[in-house]
Amino acid sequence: MTGVERGLATRDARIGVIGLGYVGLPLSLAFVDAGFEVRGFDIDEERVGRLRNGDSYVDDVSDAELTAGLDEGFIPEATSSVVADCDAYVIAVPTGVADGEPAMGAVRAAARTIAEQAGERETLVIVSSTVYPGATSEVVAPIVSADRPAGSTLFAMVPERLNPGGGHEIAEIPLVVGADDPTARDAAAALFESITETVPVDATETAELSKTLENTYRMVNIALVNQLVALAERLDADVWEAIDAAGTKPFGFQAFEPGPGVGGHCIPIDPQFLTWRANETGTELPFIEHAHEVNEGMPGRVVEGVTTALEARGVPLEDASVLAFGAAYKPNVGDPRHSPAIDVFEELRRHADVTLVDPHVDPEELWVPVTESVSDATIEAADAAVLLVDHDAFDLVRLGEHASFVYDAKNAMPDDTSATVVTLGETTARVDTVVEEPPTR
Ligand SMILES: NC(=O)c1ccc[n+]([C@@H]2O[C@H](COP(=O)([O-])OP(=O)(O)OC[C@H]3O[C@@H](n4cnc5c(N)ncnc54)[C@H](O)[C@@H]3O)[C@@H](O)[C@H]2O)c1
Numbered sequence: 001m002t003g004v005e006r007g008l009a010t011r012d013a014r015i016g017v018i019g020l021g022y023v024g025l026p027l028s029l030a031f032v033d034a035g036f037e038v039r040g041f042d043i044d045e046e047r048v049g050r051l052r053n054g055d056s057y058v059d060d061v062s063d064a065e066l067t068a069g070l071d072e073g074f075i076p077e078a079t080s081s082v083v084a085d086c087d088a089y090v091i092a093v094p095t096g097v098a099d100g101e102p103a104m105g106a107v108r109a110a111a112r113t114i115a116e117q118a119g120e121r122e123t124l125v126i127v128s129s130t131v132y133p134g135a136t137s138e139v140v141a142p143i144v145s146a147d148r149p150a151g152s153t154l155f156a157m158v159p160e161r162l163n164p165g166g167g168h169e170i171a172e173i174p175l176v177v178g179a180d181d182p183t184a185r186d187a188a189a190a191l192f193e194s195i196t197e198t199v200p201v202d203a204t205e206t207a208e209l210s211k212t213l214e215n216t217y218r219m220v221n222i223a224l225v226n227q228l229v230a231l232a233e234r235l236d237a238d239v240w241e242a243i244d245a246a247g248t249k250p251f252g253f254q255a256f257e258p259g260p261g262v263g264g265h266c267i268p269i270d271p272q273f274l275t276w277r278a279n280e281t282g283t284e285l286p287f288i289e290h291a292h293e294v295n296e297g298m299p300g301r302v303v304e305g306v307t308t309a310l311e312a313r314g315v316p317l318e319d320a321s322v323l324a325f326g327a328a329y330k331p332n333v334g335d336p337r338h339s340p341a342i343d344v345f346e347e348l349r350r351h352a353d354v355t356l357v358d359p360h361v362d363p364e365e366l367w368v369p370v371t372e373s374v375s376d377a378t379i380e381a382a383d384a385a386v387l388l389v390d391h392d393a394f395d396l397v398r399l400g401e402h403a404s405f406v407y408d409a410k411n412a413m414p415d416d417t418s419a420t421v422v423t424l425g426e427t428t429a430r431v432d433t434v435v436e437e438p439p440t441r
């Protein structure tokens with residue numbers, strides 16, 4: 001057993017978490033709960049200030065949970081020396097894609113922080129950020145190991161599976177633990193076994209592939225049903241009902257929903273790590289690339305649907321006043337990253353007078369104007385309400401009572417509503433005859 005493994009077994013090990021966001025903060029507090037001394041480093045001084053005041057900016061971490069962690073010794077700082085001489089480091093900084101390439105700048109910077117702060121002692125370095133297959137060994141290891149004694153650093157990859165707003169506790173989510181070296185794998189498993197079940201695999205690259213596969217699976221299956229929307233508009237078939245019916249198959253099928261597109265910092269991004277790596281290694285993954293294009297085309301399809309339906313009601317888009325409900329990338333979160341709803345809003349407002357409504361997103365974080373709510377009178381005065389994100393906070397019964405026309409991109413409106421509703425994927429034949437009287441639905 002190595003020194004690190006002993007420290008992990010006795011809970012005497014000091015854990016340094018780099019990046020205190022949606023992933024790093026809950027992980028830090030889970031390790032504190034497990035009995036470890038945890039130090040957190042984040043470059044965002046404003047965020048660290050909030051943490052030190054017990055003010056959580058992560059939806060799934062309450063102020064009380066944060067305060068309890070601070071009381072038990074969690075130390076968040078915006079200076080890297082806070083993570084000096086840790087026995088284990090967890091990298092949880094942002095990754096993404098920029099100009100078609102994996103954006104690894106934050107991961108490189110985090111690796112440099114570890115190289116500077118880890119000292120000479122044996123150290124375990126774990127990458128929990130989502131990275132492309134090969135990144136831990138090709139990017140992180142060389143930077144951390146450059147000036148350290150040979151063999152003094154253990155590397156592992158433990159991709160995070162947290163699901164903001166999804167209601168899953170950390171302990172309910174098994175985590176894959178990948179390392180090229182069994183000692184590193186055992187040490188990383190020892191750390192993460194303190195908070196959840198682990199699934200060991202034989203290489204960091206296998207863990208990286210596993211993570212990107214998980215999210216690529218989701219992206220391509222969402223693209224599948226999004227592509228069916230185009231067909232459904234030409235059939236007398238209800239694509240939403242067809243998916244629900246297929247979902248009753250007890251095996252071999254998982255239902256996904258069409259929508260205005262695929263947002264967030266995972267699902268539209270992680271598959272691009274795969275396609276980039278494939279192209280870099282001389283192969284191609286055209287199926288994945290095409291699926292991404294299908295999803296990227298959905299905001300435009302929604303705008304077309306709104307435009308067609310408004311024209312059927314005698315209102316050119318240019319003359320329309322529109323309320324767009326939803327700015328976040330998915331329901332019940334305030335995260336606007338890569339939000340297709342904002343893409344729809346920005347395209348609509350190139351032509352029409354559009355108000356964006358979302359109670360969850362922080363207007364100061366958003367690059368477009370957004371309001372938390374609108375009055376019944378405002379809804380009644382609008383030519384169209386466009387439902388883009390089905391936040392629980394939206395009262396869809398009220399919306400249906402006061403709106404004259406709703407374009408429902410989420411198939412979330414109640415059936416028995418007085419508003420005229422056109423749903424994404426609606427048979428075009430019906431949309432062309434949209435009338436004032438509420439349709440029999
Ligand atoms: N949010 C999720 O649901 C989720 C789930 C699974 C995996 N991931 C992955 O986890 C990683 C982190 O995602 P997140 O959602 O926590 O991001 P986030 O933006 O919420 O938090 C990242 C934090 O890292 C800080 N940071 C950036 N560069 C830094 C540096 N060099 N040193 C120290 N701190 C730095 C930022 O200030 C920020 O507070 C990403 O790779 C993401 O793909 C996220």
Ligand SMILES: CC(=O)N[C@@H]1[C@@H](OP(=O)(O)OP(=O)(O)OC[C@H]2O[C@@H](n3ccc(=O)[nH]c3=O)[C@H](O)[C@@H]2O)O[C@H](CO)[C@@H](O)[C@@H]1O
Nearest residue numbers: 160161162163222256257258259262263264266267329330
């Ligand atoms: C750890 C991690 O990486 N976790 C990920 C995280 O992903 P996420 O937070 O990005 O959320 P998603 O739910 O995947 O949504 C993404 C976008 O896709 C749209 N969408 C979704 C389903 C559908 O049927 N049709 C759609 O159109 C939706 O509106 C949104 O814009 O949680 C998921 C479990 O929720 C996990 O599986 C997934 O690994």
